[in-house]
Amino acid sequence: MAIVLSVETSCDESAVALVSLEHGEFHLHANEISSQVEEHSKWGGVVPEIASRRHLEALPFLIDRALSNSGLEIDQITAVASTVTPGLTGSLLIGSITGRTLASLHQKPFLGIHHLEGHLASIYLSEEVPKPPYMVLLVSGGHSELIKVEENQKFTRLGRSHDDAAGEAFDKVARLLGLSYPGGPEIQKVAEFGDARKFSFPKGRVSKPGGGFYPYDFSFSGLKTAVLRKIQSIESQNQALPIKDIAASFENVVAEVLVERSLNCVLDHGLNSLVMVGGVAANRRLRAMMKKACAAKSINISLAPMEFCTDNAAMIGAAALLRLSSGNVKSSLELGVSARWPMAEINSLYKSNPPF
Ligand code: KG4
Ligand code: ZN
Numbered sequence: 001m002a003i004v005l006s007v008e009t010s011c012d013e014s015a016v017a018l019v020s021l022e023h024g025e026f027h028l029h030a031n032e033i034s035s036q037v038e039e040h041s042k043w044g045g046v047v048p049e050i051a052s053r054r055h056l057e058a059l060p061f062l063i064d065r066a067l068s069n070s071g072l073e074i075d076q077i078t079a080v081a082s083t084v085t086p087g088l089t090g091s092l093l094i095g096s097i098t099g100r101t102l103a104s105l106h107q108k109p110f111l112g113i114h115h116l117e118g119h120l121a122s123i124y125l126s127e128e129v130p131k132p133p134y135m136v137l138l139v140s141g142g143h144s145e146l147i148k149v150e151e152n153q154k155f156t157r158l159g160r161s162h163d164d165a166a167g168e169a170f171d172k173v174a175r176l177l178g179l180s181y182p183g184g185p186e187i188q189k190v191a192e193f194g195d196a197r198k199f200s201f202p203k204g205r206v207s208k209p210g211g212g213f214y215p216y217d218f219s220f221s222g223l224k225t226a227v228l229r230k231i232q233s234i235e236s237q238n239q240a241l242p243i244k245d246i247a248a249s250f251e252n253v254v255a256e257v258l259v260e261r262s263l264n265c266v267l268d269h270g271l272n273s274l275v276m277v278g279g280v281a282a283n284r285r286l287r288a289m290m291k292k293a294c295a296a297k298s299i300n301i302s303l304a305p306m307e308f309c310t311d312n313a314a315m316i317g318a319a320a321l322l323r324l325s326s327g328n329v330k331s332s333l334e335l336g337v338s339a340r341w342p343m344a345e346i347n348s349l350y351k352s353n354p355p356f
Contacts, residue, residue, distance in 0.1 A: 002078040002324050003029070005066070005102065006317035007059065009095030010087025010115045011141070012036045012046045013310070014058035016066045018077070019317030021325060026124050030066035031307075031314045034058040041181040045171070052090035059098050074106055079330070081320035084112035084349065085341040085356075086142065092337035100333050109330035111320045112349045114341060119277045120149060121319035122308040130273045130302050137262045137290075140278035141167035141182070144218045144258075146265045147343070149275075152326055155343045158265055159216030162206045166254055166280045169220035173227050173250050177243050187247045188283055194248030196285075201226045201253045216265040218257065223250070255286040259293045266299055273300040282309035323350070 001022040008015040013036070018029040036054045040046045067074060082099030084092060096112065103110035119138050123129065135158075136147045144166045146159030164172065167184055174183025179190070204219035227250055234241055258280075266274050276290055281304055294301035308315055323329045335354040348355040 002321055003072065003076060004111075004317040004320045004324070005063070005074070005077045005080050006113070006313040006320060007080075007082040007095040007099045008115075008118065008311055008313040008316045009055040009059070009091045010083045011091060011311060012040055012051050013312065014055045014062060015311065015313035016059065016062040017313035017317045018066050018070045018072055019314055019321060021321040026318055026321065028125065028314055029070035029072055031312060032062040032066045032069075033312055034062060037182060044175060044181055046088070048088045048090055051088055052094055055091055055094040059094065063098075063102075074102070077106075077108060079103070079109040079111055079320060079324060080106075081111040081113050081316055083115045083118060083316055084331075084335060085114055085338040087115055087337075087339065089337055089339050092339075096335075096337050104333060110333055110335075111323060111329065112331040112335045113316045113319050114343060114346050114349065115316075116143060116145075116343055117153070117155070117319045117346060118315040119304075120147065120155070120275075121322055122277050122304040122312075122315035123275045123302055124318045124322070125308050125314055126302060126305050128302050130275055130300065133271060134273035134275055135262065135266045135269065135271050136275045136277060137258060137281070138278045139166040139258060139276070139280035141165060141171065143278070144220070144280075146216050146262060148269060148271070153323065153346070155346065157343060158269070159214075159218065159261060161218040161220060163219050163221035164224065166218070166220060166258065167278070169224055169254065170280065172224050173247075176224075176228055176231055177241070177247060179243075179247075182279075184280060184283060187251055188285070190244045191247040191251045191285065194242070194244030194246070196248040196252035198242065198245035199230060199249035201230075201249055203253060203257050215268070216261050218261065220254070223253065251283070251285050255283070255289045258286060259289050262290070263293055263297060263299065267297065272298070273302070275302045275304070277304040277309065279310040282306050
């Protein structure tokens with residue numbers, strides 16, 4: 001049995017987990033999260049300086065709690081893993097230094113994990129684990145991507161957002177509506193009681209230079225502007241803002257776009273399985289619409305469990321275990337952190353001569 005102690009600090013959640021893999025089954029021994037959301041919501045978004053400080057304060061307690069709650073000793077673990085890219089550099093550094101220090105002190109291998117590979121691995125913490133190849137819709141605060149996953153961690157990006165990520169659009173529209181950060185859960189709450197057909201917002205397509213559109217790409221900034229214009233027009237007429245209806249109409253069009261483009265991408269590539277992960281994948285309307293649309297097209301759909309959609313360390317541990325199970329993989333202790341790194345070059349994180 002391989003056991004990984006994993007650390008996630010790429011944004012505003014400090015998290016530590018202990019995850020094991022035995023006979024192809026993942027087991028969660030501890031999953032500790034300390035959210036900084038309340039602190040950042042005062043400022044309407046994540047303040048990088050505050051995030052780094054809070055990670056530094058939280059990690060020792062989270063590691064202690066993970067070990068004592070699981071009953072495991074640190075010497076029982078096989079490896080230590082930390083998120084090293086992409087994210088806020090200062091925040092990533094705290095998790096990376098903590099992970100590398102633990103690995104060095106206890107003479108365990110260290111694995112630097114790409115945050116998006118972590119989100120992709122979150123599906124392995126669910127009951128129904130799909131077999132590659134399959135398509136993944138990864139929708140979070142920083143990314144909206146369609147990624148084809150094949151055996152041996154082969155990831156091919158087939159779709160992306162050209163401006164805001166889906167989660168970012170939720171956060172910005174929530175702000176326009178006077179709702180707090182993070183916007184996704186707040187919009188979901190009020191949208192439940194709104195009329196999703198009340199307002200018609202644009203679906204945002206990205207034009208190709210030679211004509212036509214990129215079929216699997218997204219653009220959410222025009223949608224955000226359309227919501228702003230609608231709010232301004234209602235307010236200029238001194239009418240009360242129909243927050244619930246705007247929220248429901250916005251949530252609905254985002255879900256429609258994500259569902260349509262994901263299904264086209266799956267079918268056009270001759271696949272029959274779709275996986276949905278990332279913070280926005282926790283959205284109830286999107287989950288329901290995606291399930292219904294996939295059922296109509298006989299596509300198998302796997303949704304990351306709600307608790308593993310938003311940032312957590314269990315998914316980082318699962319990604320590290322998948323890497324370990326495919327060979328004697330480790331990162332150099334000299335591997336640093338990077339605000340961005342293409343998934344196409346993910347294997348360079350395991351080279352003895354690290355890329356950053
Ligand atoms: O995956 P995540 O925790 O962090 C990133 O890697 O970015 O995603 C956070 C994003 C935020 O933008 C948040 O508003 C959004 O996920 N989110 C949601 C919901 N829960 C979180 N968006 C829509 N509906 C939700 N229920
Ligand atoms: Zn994330």
